[in-house]
Amino acid sequence: MNQFLSRRTFILIPTMSFLKIIFKPMQVLASSLASKEEWNLSKDEWKARLSPESYYILREEGTERAFSSQLNNEKRKGIFYCVGCDLPLFSSDKKYDSGTGWPSFWESIQGSVDTKVDFKLIVPRTEYHCSRCGGHQGHVFNDGPLPTGKRYCNNGLALKFVPD
Numbered sequence: 001m002n003q004f005l006s007r008r009t010f011i012l013i014p015t016m017s018f019l020k021i022i023f024k025p026m027q028v029l030a031s032s033l034a035s036k037e038e039w040n041l042s043k044d045e046w047k048a049r050l051s052p053e054s055y056y057i058l059r060e061e062g063t064e065r066a067f068s069s070q071l072n073n074e075k076r077k078g079i080f081y082c083v084g085c086d087l088p089l090f091s092s093d094k095k096y097d098s099g100t101g102w103p104s105f106w107e108s109i110q111g112s113v114d115t116k117v118d119f120k121l122i123v124p125r126t127e128y129h130c131s132r133c134g135g136h137q138g139h140v141f142n143d144g145p146l147p148t149g150k151r152y153c154n155n156g157l158a159l160k161f162v163p164d
């Protein structure tokens with residue numbers, strides 16, 4: 001090893017351990033585990049079940065482009081189901097226009113979603129996912145309307161709407 005390389009290594013090693021600390025929370029970004037054994041599908045099984053866009057959201061915690069989902073403007077009465085496993089997640093009577101460009105709800109159907117903290121944008125956010133299949137749905141914030149004050153900011157690609 002020449003002098004140049006060893007000097008680089010000297011700089012690289014502390015830098016790498018620093019980056020490891022920063023990026024460690026990224027590891028929790030793998031999608032959440034299913035609560036029911038029958039929904040613990042392999043990557044390939046999920047890929048066969050979902051469109052590539054929905055796979056990216058549900059299984060890789062992706063986010064669709066704002067204002068890209070038709071469900072953002074959906075105003076009919078009905079139920080929003082998890083596109084991964086058909087669990088009912090939201091009812092249209094809890095939907096509101098948050099102006100953010102994503103379908104937004106002030107309450108989920110009881111027991112339908114679970115939360116965890118993620119650090120994808122470094123600042124901690126509360127991620128939520130389908131309580132049955134573990135598929136990522138969106139993030140929940142505390143700037144929603146009454147009575148809950150919550151804003152469930154959901155990816156339209158993670159939902160399937162069935163009108164009444």
Ligand SMILES: [Zn+2]
Nearest residue numbers: 082085130133
């Ligand atoms: Zn699900």
